[in-house]
Amino acid sequence: MTDADHAGASARAECDVLVIGSGAGGLSAAVAAAHRGLDVIVAEKADVFGGTSAYSGGWLWVPNAPHAVAAGKGEGAEAPRTYLRAVLGNHYDETMIDAYLDAAPKMLEFFEKNTEVHFTPGSGVPDFHGNLPGAATGWRSVVATPYDGRELGSLIASLRSPIPETTFLGMGIASGVDMRMFLTALRSAKAFTYVTRRVLIHLRDLAVHRRAMQLVNGNALIARLLRSAADRGVALWSSAPARELIRDGRRVTGAVLETRSGRVSVIARRGVVLAAGGFPHDPKRLNDLLPHVQAGTAHSSAAPETNSGDGLRLAESAGARVSSTLAHAAAYAPVSLVPRADGSVGRFPHLVERGKPGIIAVTAAGKRFVDEGGPYHDYVREMIAATQPGQPAVSWLICDRRFLRRYGLGAVKPAPVPIGAFLRNGYLIEASSIEALAQRCGIDPVGLKQTVETFNRHAARGEDPAFHRGVTPYQRVQGDPDHRPNPCLAPIETGPFYAVKVVPGSLGTFAGIEADEKARVLDGSGVPIPGLFAAGNDMNSIMGGHYPSGGITLGPAMTFGFIAAETIAGGDEAEDERYGRKENAG
Structure with a gap:
């Protein structure tokens, strides 16, 4: 879309919610807010949408997901809590974990019922640390269902492609059955037929569309989110990095974007959501937070190079704090x-x-x-x-x-x-x-x-x-x-x-902006900064810098994006204003 070019001519735009970043966390917030009737702009620094999420496997770790419950595999919250306590140790934050375990299934239910975003359960996908109490052998993960890229229409040109080296001639290969078919194509007639069909369809798509259209993994997730955002009238601005936040006292009221047509002041009447992908390509913060970088070893993140810590710096300019106490910052x-x-x-x-x-x-x-x-x-x-x-x-x-x-x-x-x-x-x-x-x-x-x-x-x-x-x-x-x-x-x-x-x-970074269970960004005193929210890798990992299972990045990203939208739409900003007045009066 060309909204950024249009807005740039007037150097001013307005919306209810401005989302900075277009990975799963940012788009989750955008779609959920737009579904609640809010006017949303998504501002993406790169010239394509999707961030690291578009490179990912597309898995979300969600205990008691609707798919598991429907299959009779629901387990209650205590077993996941037991497992997370065993993995996270003293980094276990009961408030944040409880908020996640409660909201994540609701987030999935919302997207499944109301949008083009659909998931397939990982019935046989185990947790990483199977020797620990509470670990599961399956049904805690879901993955984005494959998607036909033609459903995106002209938006397909704006979808970030997978890392080329992880594809076959540009065609993504999904984990599970899809990958097994490719690995056994020379040993199984069934697999050979399956792979031949996939490849022939891909070659047709390359000839007609000049890119892969059989979208899987994180590419399918982002495509589905983009389709859902466009269907709800979300304005999608690419090549529009955020340069600074606009504030009225303590309250964040928007941001200045650098668009193709010049600087645009975007006024966000209800809130700004920071979801710019963390700091995997910010040399200074990598050196500050990763011991091996301090010791002289370079860090080679697979995340997009445009993920260079913009969201964290913007938050700090408003008084927020980036955590330095996680077990691992990446x-x-x-x-x-x-x-x-x-x-x-x-x-x-x-x-x-x-x-x-x-x-x-x-x-x-x-x-x-x-x-x-x-x-x-x-x-x-x-x-x-x-x-x-x-x-x-x-x-x-x-x-x-x-x-x-x-x-x-x-x-x-x-x-x-x-x-x-x-x-x-x-x-x-x-x-x-x-x-x-x-x-x-x-x-x-x-x-x-x-x-x-x-x-x-x-x-x-x-x-x-x-x-x-x-x-x-x-x-x-x-x-x-x-x-x-x-x-x-x-x-x-x-x-x-x-x-x-x-x-x-x-695959990204864990250390991020300190926020509360409503996705509100906190200042150095632990008080919410009115109008400012965080999601995705910009938000401090609720897993404390540990990696309990596949999907513990995208699961919280989409869940807290969803929570941010619910907080904004539900009027919890009134509570933020009381905090602000109290602090200002003091």
């Missing part, structure tokens, strides 16, 4: 750097293949340091802990030809996709022996040879005495169900051998 994920033909570098998040049988991760000493198939957040945490002082945090994923051609490795796709381009650009390292591979990577050859020999001896029996891989439900789901005796373990023995270098990265 949602860690192992990332490999992919050279591209145009000279740029892609950042591939390793979320899937690490759990498959026949791969290990090692340090420069050639030693394993983690259960490779465990949670991605834990992988990076342990990689940093295993790094010698003064050395950059780095690891290598090691596999053999059988593994590479069956499962792929990072940006390298399984057979029959050729691997030559990755060998030529140096992303994929190949050697005829483990010792030669170590020398090419700068890994200690003796250490790696000993590690592989020990690993192979136990893996052949489906055992991993060092890290107990394949023990929890989450680990086993990450493996290959066709492999026995352990779906997560196989020897690395058939040359040539391969390696990809992995560095610390993230």
Whole structure:
């Protein structure tokens, strides 16, 4: 839409609610507010909509979701609370967790009943830490249902595409059945037929529309939210970064946007929602909050580069505070750097293949340091802990030809996709022996040879005495169900051998603006700042810097976006005004 250009001519615009950022949190707030009859503008810094959410897997962690209850899998709130207490420890905030567990199912019900946003339950998706009390083996997660991009009409051109390296020829592949079909296409007639059909439809879409139209994962979620926002008259402004907040005393009354046509003062009569994606590309705040960055290791986030901390800085200018007390300030994920033909570098998040049988991760000493198939957040945490002082945090994923051609490795796709381009650009390292591979990577050859020999001896029996891989439900789901005796373990023995270098990265950030259970931004004294709200990664993580399960970013993002809209529409701003008058009078 061209609303930003139109508004720029007058240098002033008005609305009830201004949402800064267009990820799942921001669009959730926008759709819910518009549904309540409010006039909403969404201002996005980039020239496309979707933020990190459009890159994501599209999963939300929502215990007692309507889908689970309808299937007879409702569990009450105590088991999720027990699990979160076990994971979060002293970072467990009862007020925020209770608000989330209460509102998240209502949020899903609202979107399912009133909008184009629909979800599919993850009946077999386990929590990350299956050894802890309260952990579930399924039914706490939902994922955005695939979407036909043609339903977006002209808006499809404004949808952020997935990370290219995570797609096949630009076509997204969903987790679960979809991915399994692609991984077994050369071993199953049913899978081959399925994949052939998907690819042929994709090639048709490329010829007609010049982009993928079979939308899955986070791309489907954002497309559905965009369709729902447009249907409710939400004004969608791209290339419109927010430069400063407008205030009347303590109350935030709008923001100044830098549009294509110049600066526009947007007056928001009811409130401003900050949902600009956190600070994954803000060098100063990364250095302040991430110890490995302070120690000299670069942080390579897979989030869009436009997510550079704008929302946090805007909030601080109004007196808000950004948390510095979380267990971890970022949602860690192992990332490999992919050279591209145009000279740029892609950042591939390793979320899937690490759990498959026949791969290990090692340090420069050639030693394993983690259960490779465990949670991605834990992988990076342990990689940093295993790094010698003064050395950059780095690891290598090691596999053999059988593994590479069956499962792929990072940006390298399984057979029959050729691997030559990755060998030529140096992303994929190949050697005829483990010792030669170590020398090419700068890994200690003796250490790696000993590690592989020990690993192979136990893996052949489906055992991993060092890290107990394949023990929890989450680990086993990450493996290959066709492999026995352990779906997560196989020897690395058939040359040539391969390696990809992995560095610390993230899917986004946890540390954010301190807010209350109504999504109201708080000042340094813990008092709500009238007219200012937060959602998504701009809002401080209710998980305290921990990663209990997949979907603990998008779940709270959409829920607190929904709560922000309900707070604004429900008149809770009157309470904010009383706070303001009380403080001013004092």
